[in-house]
Amino acid sequence: MLEINQVSAGYRGRIAVADVTVTVPQGSWLAVIGPNGAGKSTLLKAVANAVPHTGTITLSGTPVTTLTNRARARQIGYAPQTPTLPEGLTVTDYALLGRTPHLGFLAREGTSDLTLVADVLARLDLAHLADRPLPTLSGGERQRAVLARVLAQQAGLLLLDEPTTGLDIGHAQSLLDLVDRLRLADGTTVVSTLHDLTLAGQYADQLLMLDGGRVVAAGAPAEVLTAERVSRHYGARAEVLTAPDGSRVVTPVRAG
Numbered sequence: 001m002l003e004i005n006q007v008s009a010g011y012r013g014r015i016a017v018a019d020v021t022v023t024v025p026q027g028s029w030l031a032v033i034g035p036n037g038a039g040k041s042t043l044l045k046a047v048a049n050a051v052p053h054t055g056t057i058t059l060s061g062t063p064v065t066t067l068t069n070r071a072r073a074r075q076i077g078y079a080p081q082t083p084t085l086p087e088g089l090t091v092t093d094y095a096l097l098g099r100t101p102h103l104g105f106l107a108r109e110g111t112s113d114l115t116l117v118a119d120v121l122a123r124l125d126l127a128h129l130a131d132r133p134l135p136t137l138s139g140g141e142r143q144r145a146v147l148a149r150v151l152a153q154q155a156g157l158l159l160l161d162e163p164t165t166g167l168d169i170g171h172a173q174s175l176l177d178l179v180d181r182l183r184l185a186d187g188t189t190v191v192s193t194l195h196d197l198t199l200a201g202q203y204a205d206q207l208l209m210l211d212g213g214r215v216v217a218a219g220a221p222a223e224v225l226t227a228e229r230v231s232r233h234y235g236a237r238a239e240v241l242t243a244p245d246g247s248r249v250v251t252p253v254r255a256g
């Protein structure tokens, strides 16, 4: 279980996200939504201990600030929005980096690590690119390679910052389906930011909407996703429809 209690975080004395309190039960999915600059990435960075925070963030009762780097890497898989990819690595080499926290001192990856990585690459439709150097990938392929490294990490908590950016609708859906299956099979806890509000509502158990660094709504997707909120916080003309399965569909409305 991830517990975020009265957390504020920012950069060089400037607060970017303030006073956030939310509990994410083990095996559940929290989507952090809100307009550009709302503080979504900063909140994920705080959980990943990549920016300092006040308040407390605990994972299974342990403050994330007290975890060693290695323990943190075993427990938290973090896919930043714009990761810097090392040059000179193939997709397989890069995904294997996700296994590093599980290896003994100076140990090399074994057959089981290679098998696991091959499986993750296949699930992300990257098997045919396994030997390709990272700089030669398309934007969507790079994005999936980053997810491959994080999934190979087999951490109990996944922090996914805009995981579907640059992915076509089919690859976005299969990536979210894959994360969903991990969650259901292994009890992986997921915190993601998502700009696609319809996808956020379909996959997450709870939504946390931020605006100006503050929580403006939290709860089940059907409660949080209203046309009035989308208009007020995103400045968008939108309708919120209900799909046959009961999930919310947020659709923009053209002017005029």
Ligand SMILES: Nc1ncnc2c1ncn2[C@@H]1O[C@H](COP(=O)(O)OP(=O)(O)OP(=O)(O)O)[C@@H](O)[C@H]1O
Pocket (backbone or CB within 6 Å): 011, 016, 034, 035, 036, 037, 038, 039, 040, 041, 042, 043, 081
């Ligand atoms: N490294 C940084 N140094 C200084 N300010 C930053 C830094 N990163 C983000 N900020 C600022 O913090 C605020 C929140 O940014 P953050 O990236 O958390 O927003 P976001 O909700 O993820 O936005 P987006 O949807 O555009 O990705 C913004 O005002 C941003 O300019």
